[in-house]
Structure formats: structure tokens, C-alpha cells
Amino acid sequence: MHSDVKLRVRLAKLFGCPISEVGDRVPAWELPYWQAEYSREPWGFSALDYLTGKLAHQLIAATGRLQPGTTIADLCCQDPFECGELSEEEYAQLDGDEQIAYSRRLVARTKQVLS
Numbered sequence: 001m002h003s004d005v006k007l008r009v010r011l012a013k014l015f016g017c018p019i020s021e022v023g024d025r026v027p028a029w030e031l032p033y034w035q036a037e038y039s040r041e042p043w044g045f046s047a048l049d050y051l052t053g054k055l056a057h058q059l060i061a062a063t064g065r066l067q068p069g070t071t072i073a074d075l076c077c078q079d080p081f082e083c084g085e086l087s088e089e090e091y092a093q094l095d096g097d098e099q100i101a102y103s104r105r106l107v108a109r110t111k112q113v114l115s
Contacts, residue, residue: 005098007035012093013044019093049076 011026011034012019026034042050053076060066060075086094086102094102 004031005094005101007031007038008098009090009094010038010044010046019090019098020095052076 008019008022011022015022015025017025038046041047050072053072053074056075057066057070057072060070091099091102
């Protein structure tokens with residue numbers, strides 16, 4: 001469910017509509033095609049984040065300070081849904097199940113930080 005929620009948030013931003021309307025605009029059978037397209041050629045924040053991570057990786061490697069096993073993904077930011085950084089407006093656009101999943105993620109991250 002989580003990757004589907006992330007894709008619906010991205011599509012809502014792309015279409016300029018509430019997340020709840022994505023299901024009316026994109027039938028469920030199309031979602032895997034949208035996910036494949038996004039994986040092949042990301043847009044928005046994720047694309048910029050990847051390019052920034054790639055540049056950082058190259059710069060650190062050029063200085064000779066890149067630790068073995070460090071990947072581009074290690075240098076990228078995380079998705080706002082995963083980080084718990086959705087705005088109040090974005091949170092309000094999630095349906096009930098998505099809000100519960102998001103809240104549980106926040107609680108788990110808080111417990112992780114406090115332990």
C-alpha cells in the first residue's frame with residue numbers, strides 16, 4: 001500500500017488535484033504503468049534530489065573521502081511521506097487509511113529517535 005500512496009501523492013501534485021481525485025482520473029490498472037514511468041524517469045523533488053545526491057557522490061569521490069559502500073541513495077533526502085514532513089494540507093488530502101499509515105510511521109520514527 002505504501003508505494004501506491006506515494007505514487008498517488010506524486011500524481012496529485014502532477015495533476016494539481018487532491019489525492020482523493022487521483023482514483024477518478026487514473027484507473028487502478030494504469031498505476032503500475034505510472035510507477036514504471038516514474039521509476040524510469042522521476043520528476044519533481046525526487047529527480048532533483050537524485051541529481052543532487054549524484055553530484056555530491058561524485059564530489060566526495062573526487063576528494064578521496066568517499067567511504068566504501070556509500071551509495072548515491074545514502075546522500076539523498078527521503079520522501080516527505082517517509083520522513084513525516086507532509087504539510088497539513090497534504091496530510092488533509094490523504095484518505096483515512098493513508099492518514100493512519102502516515103501517523104503510524106510518525107510514531108515509529110519518534111520511538112526510534114527516542115530509544
